[in-house]
Amino acid sequence: MLRKLEIFKEVAFDSSISNAAKRLHMSQPAVSVAIKELEEQYQCLLFHRVGKRLVITDKGSWLFQRTVELFDRMDMMEQRLKEEPEFxxxxxxxxxxxxxxxxxxxxxxxxxxxxxxxxxxxxxxxxxxxxxxxxxxxxxxxxxxxxxxxxxxxxxxxxxxxxxxxxxxxxxxxxxxxxxxxxxxxxxxxxxxxxxxxxxxxxxxxxxxxxxxxxxxxxxxxxxxxxxxxxxxxxxxxxxxxxxxxxxxxxxxxxxxxxxxxxxxxxxxxxxxxxxxxxxxxxxxxxxxx
CATH class of the missing domain: 3.40.190.290 (D-Maltodextrin-Binding Protein; domain 2)
Structure with missing residues (x-):
């Protein structure tokens, strides 16, 4: 689940599957499959397909904000755990x-x-x-x-x-x-x-x-x-x-x-x-x- 959300976050960042694939070192079809599986899991559209362009939906925009917050918190937790001494x-x-x-x-x-x-x-x-x-x-x-x-x-x-x-x-x-x-x-x-x-x-x-x-x-x-x-x-x-x-x-x-x-x-x-x-x-x- 976290991996799919990470892929979604990268796609939603600039509404581009090709750019997300480059940043994630993945193939474009693999990125597309991950987005489709998320939409099936949540039973909603995250992006409108307008020709070759992607336009994020309202639910997609809401999920993008929550996903960014989630990964920011995970980064903070990792940093805190590395900084705090283990007693x-x-x-x-x-x-x-x-x-x-x-x-x-x-x-x-x-x-x-x-x-x-x-x-x-x-x-x-x-x-x-x-x-x-x-x-x-x-x-x-x-x-x-x-x-x-x-x-x-x-x-x-x-x-x-x-x-x-x-x-x-x-x-x-x-x-x-x-x-x-x-x-x-x-x-x-x-x-x-x-x-x-x-x-x-x-x-x-x-x-x-x-x-x-x-x-x-x-x-x-x-x-x-x-x-x-x-x-x-x-x-x-x-x-x-x-x-x-x-x-x-x-x-x-x-x-x-x-x-x-x-x-x-x-x-x-x-x-x-x-x-x-x-x-x-x-x-x-x-x-x-x-």
């Missing part, structure tokens, strides 16, 4: 520790590198993010630790160090593992990367914690520490601001050091190499934050 939506799953610290500045840096990126984020436990990567609910995940699932590909972004966080007026600068086991402990929820790592390291060192709280909210845990309800082992990045504000402080654990890697993961069946490379560069630039 790529990216679904990112982010661990709690990264989501509560560097993620906003990370997004800003990534978007500055790829302006057409539209990032949708979900901040939750690493375990949930892994599940969503496998189910294609998110495209990439920033995880605490390395995923052991063979369906996922992981790249190390940076190393995260952990500290024992205690009330600001806590008496000791350093405690033993035995002393740690006697303290009331405010823990992250089971399934979080932080909880799994802390439990594994302390269990390997024969420490059994007295867990007073379990919470997915880091802020709730920090407030609990401020109000002398217990202590917690957390990534330094999560409590950096509160330490600088003298709301809480850190205490060394004699003979114990806890570190873990933060990784960028995606499903091995998805082609994510280019965008993963951008995220890794941006993540590595935040390594000193920890």
């Amino acid at each position: 790529q939506k990216l679904r990112v799953g982010v661990s709690m520790s990264v989501g509560n610290t560097i993620f906003p500045s990370l997004v800003k840096e990534v978007v500055s590198r790829v302006p057409t990126l539209d990032i949708y984020a979900q901040i939750e436990s690493s375990q949930n993010i892994e599940d969503k990567l496998i189910k294609n609910v998110v495209d990439i995940g920033i995880l605490e630790g390395v995923s052991q699932d063979p369906r996922l590909i992981s790249h190390v972004a940076f190393t995260d160090r952990f500290v024992l966080v205690v009330p600001i007026d806590y008496d000791h600068e350093e405690i033993s593992l035995k002393q740690l086991s006697s303290l009331k402990f405010l823990a992250r929820e089971k399934g979080s990367g932080t909880r799994e790592l802390v439990d594994a390291v302390l269990s390997a060192n024969g420490v059994r914690l007295h867990v007073q709280w379990e919470s997915h909210s880091v802020e709730a845990i920090i407030q609990g520490i401020i109000h002398h309800l217990g202590v917690c082992i957390l990534p330094y990045a999560l409590v950096k601001n509160q330490i600088e504000l003298n709301q809480v402080k850190t205490c060394r654990i004699r003979g114990l050091s806890i570190e873990r890697v933060v990784t960028l993961a995606y499903h091995r069946d998805k082609d994510m190499q280019d965008i993963v490379s951008v995220f890794l560069k941006s993540l590595k630039s935040h390594e000193n934050f920890t």
Whole structure:
């Protein structure tokens, strides 16, 4: 239909089949057939045949105006589509520790590198993010630790160090593992990367914690520490601001050091190499934050 209207527009422009045929690089009979088919389709005359001349009819004149408007709009649409950048939506799953610290500045840096990126984020436990990567609910995940699932590909972004966080007026600068086991402990929820790592390291060192709280909210845990309800082992990045504000402080654990890697993961069946490379560069630039 559009092709026939284009032919009609060229013929109506100067009421000449021969001129239209030249502009369209068509034969004159082919142009005549297209006009005849349009007239049959609309059941009206578009041109009067006066000898060898064509004279456009009232309906033909009306159709010519509408056809010109139609093709002008199509040209505008094509130009607009070429001018407007195509935004790529990216679904990112982010661990709690990264989501509560560097993620906003990370997004800003990534978007500055790829302006057409539209990032949708979900901040939750690493375990949930892994599940969503496998189910294609998110495209990439920033995880605490390395995923052991063979369906996922992981790249190390940076190393995260952990500290024992205690009330600001806590008496000791350093405690033993035995002393740690006697303290009331405010823990992250089971399934979080932080909880799994802390439990594994302390269990390997024969420490059994007295867990007073379990919470997915880091802020709730920090407030609990401020109000002398217990202590917690957390990534330094999560409590950096509160330490600088003298709301809480850190205490060394004699003979114990806890570190873990933060990784960028995606499903091995998805082609994510280019965008993963951008995220890794941006993540590595935040390594000193920890």
